[in-house]
Amino acid sequence: MDPFLSLLHSFSSSLSDNELSSLKFLCRGKIGKRKLESVRSGGGGGELFSILLEQQLIASDKVSFLEDLLESIKREDLVSQLKQFVEEGEVNAPDDQPDVHEKRLLKAAIEVICENVGREWKMLMRKLGISEVQMDRIVAANPFNLQEQVVQSLRTWQKWKGKDAKVTDLIKALRGCNMNLVADRVEQKLNTGTT
Incomplete structure (x- = not known):
């Protein structure tokens, strides 16, 4: 299983409905209104992350937008997990x-x-x-x-x-x-x- 997808899955299950609403609001400039409306509360974080992946706004080697989103909703714990994911070399070339x-x-x-x-x-x-x-x-x-x-x-x-x-x-x-x-x-x- 892709470690980045596993990470996103764990994030989505830990988001509250309010946090998901905030994330949807913050994504308005990047994602169309209809797509955002399709993201439902109650585990909808996974749907939102899927859209972000589809639109290539996030990827395992492109996490700055996701980091900004998580910082905006004050989820330092998730930001920390994301940074650890990047630091542990899931993204880095093995020869470094x-x-x-x-x-x-x-x-x-x-x-x-x-x-x-x-x-x-x-x-x-x-x-x-x-x-x-x-x-x-x-x-x-x-x-x-x-x-x-x-x-x-x-x-x-x-x-x-x-x-x-x-x-x-x-x-x-x-x-x-x-x-x-x-x-x-x-x-x-x-x-x-x-x-």
Whole structure:
């Protein structure tokens, strides 16, 4: 099954009738009145997404219109899921990914960082080159979950760097922020072997 269609299906089942009405209203400039009237409340989100797909307003590699719609109806949770879908490389070319060994090392390093970096995570992200806007979005999507903020920001960095994402960069950034204990723990975990 197409992962993008599965995602849209899960979105459609979580939309309330009011949210669906808002989405229909927001699509007025893009979709004809008759087509919009055919979208019924009660699971009609799927119909609306089908029309958007047909008219090529959205696709698995073209999600900005959908993101704008979801932001307009204040569904940050769905925006966050959409961004995660894009970040996890459903859209990205596989040749822009780190090799399997580096991926495994990164996963282990990210686990250690998430367990040990607390409220100072933004300082680390700045060192890694993540913008304030990206960090604000991550905080808005996960307002009360510090660990999830760290995870999402590291995923954003990894996605941005693609195949250039290296554990050595994470360690260097940690040391640059005087988070030597965390850097030591990352190195220790990598040296004890991650299989």
